[in-house]
Amino acid sequence: MKTLFTQILNKTAVLLLVLLSSAAALHAQTVVRGVVTDAKTKQPMSYVTVTFAGTTQGSGTNGQGRYAISTTDNTVTQIKVSFVGYRTAVRNITTGQDQTINIALTEDNHSLNEVVVRSGKKKKYTNKNNPAVELIRQVIAHKAQNQVENYNYAEYKQYERMNFSLSNLSDKFRNKRIFKNYQFLFREQDSTAIGGKTLLPMYQEEKTSDNYFRKAPYAKKQIITANKQVKYDENFVDNQGLTAYFNRMYQDINIYDNNVSLLSNQLLSPISNSSPEFYKFFITDTLKDVQPNLIELSFTPRNTNNLLFEGKIYITMDGNYAVQNALLTVNKNINLNFVRQMQAALSFEKNNDGRYHLSQSDLKIEFGINKNKGGGVYGERLVTINNFVINNARTDDTYKGDSQVIALNAEDKDDTYWQMTRPDTLDAASASIYKNIDSLQTIPSFKKTMDIATLVLAGYKNYGAFEVGPANTFYSFNPVEGFRVRLGGRTTPQLSKRYYFETYGAYGAKDEKFKYFLSSTYSLNNKSIYSFPQNYIRASFQHDTKIPGQELQFVQESNFLLSFKRGANDIWLYNDILRFDYVHEFTNHLSYSLGFKKWDQTPAGALLYQSLLPNGVINNVNLIQTTELSAQIRWAPHEKFYQGKLYRTPIPDKYPIFTLNYTQGVKGLFGGDYNYQNVVGNISKRFYLSQLGFTDVTTEGGYLFGSVPFPLLDIHHANQTYAFQLQSYNLMNFQEFVSDHYASIAIDHNFNGFLFNRIPLLKKLKLREIIDFKGLWGGVRSENNPQNNNSLLQFPGSLNAGGAGTYALGSTPYVEGSIGVGNIFKLLRVDFVRRFTYLDHPGAPEYGIRFFVKFDF
The missing domain is CATH 2.60.40.1120 (Carboxypeptidase-like, regulatory domain)
Known part of the structure; x- marks a missing residue:
C-alpha cells in the first residue's frame, strides 16, 4: 500500500x-x-x-x-x-x-516627384481658431497637476554627470608641438555631432543622490551619497569654485516653470502661461502606435532674437495633457552670447497614479567666441531619475536641516560602486578622464602653462607655499603718493590648510612714506578661507592710505586702473588699522561675524580736520582715534559663488540677501575718543521679469546714535573713476555727503534686448538696453551738525571757500540716473549718467559717461 x-x-x-x-x-x-x-x-x-x-x-x-x-x-x-x-x-x-x-x-532617401503649390497669398499665422494653440492652452491648464510639487510627498534617486571639453579642434591645433605629450587626452567623434570631430576633455563630475520632497510644510532635500570629480592642483584651480560655476551654467531645466534658467539668463518656457503670445505652435505629427497616443507639437519664436526656445514637445492624449518628451534648442539669432549650439532633451515617465515625472534630462551646449568657426568649449549635463515613489511620508528628521547635504563618505566610493550605479556605460574617453587629468598634471610643460595662466588671469605668481601678487597692484599713482609701487603676496594651502598669511609693502615717491599690511588667518574648519562655508579668525594691521567714501566691489584699492579719476582727487587719509575678526558661515547660508577695530586716521592731501576754538581761532586736528566692537548677521538663502583665488563673488539670483550690521564705539578703550552706536540694514534681490529682463534692487538704511565728528558719520559711497559702479553714486564726489541717518535705494534694470530686438540694426548687433536709478535720503541731526557745535570738526569747505566741500543732505534727496547700452562687443556696458539734485555744489558734474566691463551670456 x-x-x-x-x-x-x-x-x-x-x-x-x-x-x-x-x-x-x-x-x-x-x-x-x-x-x-x-x-x-x-x-x-x-x-x-x-x-x-x-x-x-x-x-x-x-x-x-x-x-x-x-x-x-x-x-x-x-x-x-x-x-x-x-x-x-x-x-x-x-x-x-x-x-x-x-x-x-538609416535615413529614408526616397526622392519625391516635384510638387508645386501656388498660393495667391501666404496665410498669416494667428492664435485664433488654431488647434495647436488650443492644445497648448490645455497643457497650460493642466500644468499644476503634472508637477512634482502637486504631490504631498515624493522621493527618488538621481544620477548626474557633467563633462566639459575643448571643442571643434582642428588637426593643425592637435598636432601643435605644445600638445605632443598630450595626445592621449584627445577624443574623436562624428563631425556632425555637437562639438565637432575632435574634443579635448578637461573636466568631469559624477554624483548620486537621494532626494526628498514634502508639500506642507514645504521642504526639498538632497543627500549626495557619492561624488567623483576631476581635481586640479589647488595652487592653480579652485575645484569647489569650478563646480559651483558649472552648476550655475547648467541648471536643472523644468519645462513646467514659466521661465527656465539657462546660463544666468531666463528663457520663456514653451508651456508658460504667456507662451502663445511669444511662440508660434504647429501640430506636426500624431503618434498612435504608442501608449498613450502622443501629439508632436513644434514651436518657434515669433522674434528669433528674444530669449526663447524652439523645438518639439510630445503631449499625451490620455486626459493629462502632460509632456512626455521635449526637445529644446535655440535659434542661431538669439540674443545669447557665445552659444553656438544648444540642445536639451527631456523625458518623462508615467507614475502609478497615471501622471508623469521627469526621468531624464540631457543638456548639451557648445560655446565659442566666434559662433561659426574656431575652437570652443563643449559641455554636457546628464541627469537620470529612478525609483520614483509618491506619497510615502518620511519622518520629520528626513526633511529637516540644510537643503543639500553631502554624506561623509561621498568621495570614498570605488570604481565598482560607480560601475554598478551608473545607468549607462561610460565611453572610453569619459571613463579615462580621471586618470588622464592626473597624468596630465605630472607633465612639467603643463605645470608651466598653468603657472603662466594663473599669473595672467588671477594675478598671482606661484612659488609653492607662497604666491606673489596681485600683479595689477604693483604700480599705481595718485596726487598724494605720486608714483606708488607695491609688492605683496600670500601663503597657499601647500604651506598649511589652516594657517594663512598675507602681506604687502608699498612706497610713494611723492610723500616718501612706506606703507604695509600684515594679516594672519586661522581656518577653524580646515578649509580654504575663501571657500564656503567660511569659519575663521583673523588678525591684521594696516598702515596705508585710503579715500574716504570710496567703496570698491571686488577690486584692490591699489589697482592701476583706479589711478584714473575725474575732478579733484586730493582728499585722502593715512590710516593705522588694527583688526580682529571672527567669521562663521553655516551651510544654510546664515552667517555671523564679530569684530574689533582700533583705527587711527590722519588727514592727507587737501583734507583738513579743523574745529573752532571759543575765541574763534581755527584749530587743526591731526589725529582721530576710535575703538569699535562690531557684529554682523547675514542671511543669503541658496547663495552660490563665482570662486576666485583672491575673492568670491556672489552669483545674482532670485533669492534676497539680508544683512544687519551693528557697531559700538567705546570711549577710553585703547585710546578711543568717542562713544556711539551705528546700525545699518541692507536688503538686495534680483527680480526676473521674463521677457522684460531682470531688475536688481538694493535698499539700505542706517542710523547713528551719539555725537561724533563728521569723519565718523556715514560717508556715502562716491565714485570718481570712469568705471560704472552699481553700489556707488557715480556722479557724487568723494566725501561730498555725510549723514547720521539715511535710507537709499538702487534699481538697475536690464531689458536683455527686449526693445532693441525690434530695431533691425540693433537687433543684428545684439545690444541690450539698461536703465539705472539711485536715490538717497538722509540728514544730520543738530547734535552732529558743526553749525550748532563749534567743538565738532567743521565740514570741509565751510571754512575755506572755493574748494569741494562736505554737506549734509537736506529735505531734497540725492538722485542720479542713467541710460545704458550693454553687450557691446559682448563685454562692454556704456552708461550716460545724469545727476538731478545738488548741482550747485562746487565741482558737481551734471552729466558723465561711465564704462563697465562684464562677461555675460
Whole structure:
C-alpha cells in the first residue's frame, strides 16, 4: 500500500510540475531593451517609437536613445522601430526572454516627384481658431497637476554627470608641438555631432543622490551619497569654485516653470502661461502606435532674437495633457552670447497614479567666441531619475536641516560602486578622464602653462607655499603718493590648510612714506578661507592710505586702473588699522561675524580736520582715534559663488540677501575718543521679469546714535573713476555727503534686448538696453551738525571757500540716473549718467559717461 501511495504521489508531483511549467511558459514575460542610433553619425536618437510588431504595445527612446519594452503576449515575434525621415526597422525577438537588441536606423532617401503649390497669398499665422494653440492652452491648464510639487510627498534617486571639453579642434591645433605629450587626452567623434570631430576633455563630475520632497510644510532635500570629480592642483584651480560655476551654467531645466534658467539668463518656457503670445505652435505629427497616443507639437519664436526656445514637445492624449518628451534648442539669432549650439532633451515617465515625472534630462551646449568657426568649449549635463515613489511620508528628521547635504563618505566610493550605479556605460574617453587629468598634471610643460595662466588671469605668481601678487597692484599713482609701487603676496594651502598669511609693502615717491599690511588667518574648519562655508579668525594691521567714501566691489584699492579719476582727487587719509575678526558661515547660508577695530586716521592731501576754538581761532586736528566692537548677521538663502583665488563673488539670483550690521564705539578703550552706536540694514534681490529682463534692487538704511565728528558719520559711497559702479553714486564726489541717518535705494534694470530686438540694426548687433536709478535720503541731526557745535570738526569747505566741500543732505534727496547700452562687443556696458539734485555744489558734474566691463551670456 505504501509503495502504491508513493507512486501516485510522485506521478501527481510530476504532473503538477508539467502544468506549472506550461503555465509559466504561457505567461513568461518577453523583455527587449537596447539603444537606437543613427547609422551614419553613430549618435543615439531620442523619441524613436519602438513597438512589438502587430500591437500597440511599445514606448519611445529616451534622451540617450535607450528603450525598454515588455509583454506577456507569447505570440509576438518581432519589434518594429520607426522614426520620421528614417527607414522602419524590424527585428526578430525570442519570446519569453530578456534580450538586448541595438538598432541603427538609416535615413529614408526616397526622392519625391516635384510638387508645386501656388498660393495667391501666404496665410498669416494667428492664435485664433488654431488647434495647436488650443492644445497648448490645455497643457497650460493642466500644468499644476503634472508637477512634482502637486504631490504631498515624493522621493527618488538621481544620477548626474557633467563633462566639459575643448571643442571643434582642428588637426593643425592637435598636432601643435605644445600638445605632443598630450595626445592621449584627445577624443574623436562624428563631425556632425555637437562639438565637432575632435574634443579635448578637461573636466568631469559624477554624483548620486537621494532626494526628498514634502508639500506642507514645504521642504526639498538632497543627500549626495557619492561624488567623483576631476581635481586640479589647488595652487592653480579652485575645484569647489569650478563646480559651483558649472552648476550655475547648467541648471536643472523644468519645462513646467514659466521661465527656465539657462546660463544666468531666463528663457520663456514653451508651456508658460504667456507662451502663445511669444511662440508660434504647429501640430506636426500624431503618434498612435504608442501608449498613450502622443501629439508632436513644434514651436518657434515669433522674434528669433528674444530669449526663447524652439523645438518639439510630445503631449499625451490620455486626459493629462502632460509632456512626455521635449526637445529644446535655440535659434542661431538669439540674443545669447557665445552659444553656438544648444540642445536639451527631456523625458518623462508615467507614475502609478497615471501622471508623469521627469526621468531624464540631457543638456548639451557648445560655446565659442566666434559662433561659426574656431575652437570652443563643449559641455554636457546628464541627469537620470529612478525609483520614483509618491506619497510615502518620511519622518520629520528626513526633511529637516540644510537643503543639500553631502554624506561623509561621498568621495570614498570605488570604481565598482560607480560601475554598478551608473545607468549607462561610460565611453572610453569619459571613463579615462580621471586618470588622464592626473597624468596630465605630472607633465612639467603643463605645470608651466598653468603657472603662466594663473599669473595672467588671477594675478598671482606661484612659488609653492607662497604666491606673489596681485600683479595689477604693483604700480599705481595718485596726487598724494605720486608714483606708488607695491609688492605683496600670500601663503597657499601647500604651506598649511589652516594657517594663512598675507602681506604687502608699498612706497610713494611723492610723500616718501612706506606703507604695509600684515594679516594672519586661522581656518577653524580646515578649509580654504575663501571657500564656503567660511569659519575663521583673523588678525591684521594696516598702515596705508585710503579715500574716504570710496567703496570698491571686488577690486584692490591699489589697482592701476583706479589711478584714473575725474575732478579733484586730493582728499585722502593715512590710516593705522588694527583688526580682529571672527567669521562663521553655516551651510544654510546664515552667517555671523564679530569684530574689533582700533583705527587711527590722519588727514592727507587737501583734507583738513579743523574745529573752532571759543575765541574763534581755527584749530587743526591731526589725529582721530576710535575703538569699535562690531557684529554682523547675514542671511543669503541658496547663495552660490563665482570662486576666485583672491575673492568670491556672489552669483545674482532670485533669492534676497539680508544683512544687519551693528557697531559700538567705546570711549577710553585703547585710546578711543568717542562713544556711539551705528546700525545699518541692507536688503538686495534680483527680480526676473521674463521677457522684460531682470531688475536688481538694493535698499539700505542706517542710523547713528551719539555725537561724533563728521569723519565718523556715514560717508556715502562716491565714485570718481570712469568705471560704472552699481553700489556707488557715480556722479557724487568723494566725501561730498555725510549723514547720521539715511535710507537709499538702487534699481538697475536690464531689458536683455527686449526693445532693441525690434530695431533691425540693433537687433543684428545684439545690444541690450539698461536703465539705472539711485536715490538717497538722509540728514544730520543738530547734535552732529558743526553749525550748532563749534567743538565738532567743521565740514570741509565751510571754512575755506572755493574748494569741494562736505554737506549734509537736506529735505531734497540725492538722485542720479542713467541710460545704458550693454553687450557691446559682448563685454562692454556704456552708461550716460545724469545727476538731478545738488548741482550747485562746487565741482558737481551734471552729466558723465561711465564704462563697465562684464562677461555675460
